[in-house]
Amino acid sequence: MAKITAGVATSHVPAIGAAIDNGKTTDPYWQPLFAGYDFGKEWIKQNKPDVVILVFNDHASAFDMNMIPTFALGCAPSFAPADEGWGPRPVPNVVGYPELASHIAQSVIQQDFDLTIVNKMDVDHGLTVPLSLMFGQPEAWPCKVIPLAVNVVLYPAPSGKRCYALGKAIREAVDSFDEDVNVQIWGTGGMSHQLQGPRAGLINQEFDNDFLDRIVDDAENLAQMPHFDYLNQAGSEGVELVMWLVMRGALDDKVTLKKRFYHVPASNTAVGHLVLENN
């Protein structure tokens, strides 16, 4: 049977991708950030997934004002890196897992979540930067990836509560897939940041650290936090953190914390990273 064995959370700042692609990871500005991922990189070599369900948000790369699905599941055999203005990142194409993705779509939709199916989607820094942080710069990504795009860019965005419940539905879907597959689920984006308006540059370390505490041990209550609190306390882009709740909902109620890392800033963003194992 397929099994979700672990969850990973990480921020996805585009400048992190540029630092990797341009060989700047040991620069004084970047070195402490990348050091925080040394554990995760080693851990994932020992705990190699067959597939990652990667919960991310598209930043007007694949979707735009013409069409923005709330939850879009990538069911294609492959996904190319998006051109975000400087050409596509020099990273491998993402290999999908249509059989498992279709099964998840079937199961989750029958559990009353109205997923959109996507068969063509270029994936932007929201998806490729987390892969680079965990896997470095391989010729090919070492596992399959099922992208799950969540709209946190254009209001109305889904609530934390809805995202957490979606995680639980995904868990049920994976548990009922009749093949031996080691599945990880990653929640990406966040932590506190605001890229626009008078509060651009906002970072709230107290909020972020409280979020890091609670997503491990108090996720059910954390999921009740309304959007206003994300916006007010974590900035307009801090609402990306609802995607971490999809990941957390798909894990056991009690998990083992293997790694916690927090670093301020990377570009305009507070970077958070967790590695959580199901027991």
Ligand code: DHB
């Ligand atoms: C930055 C952070 C993001 O999450 C993003 O999508 C774009 C830019 C930043 O801090 O620069």
Ligand code: FE
């Ligand atoms: Fe973002």
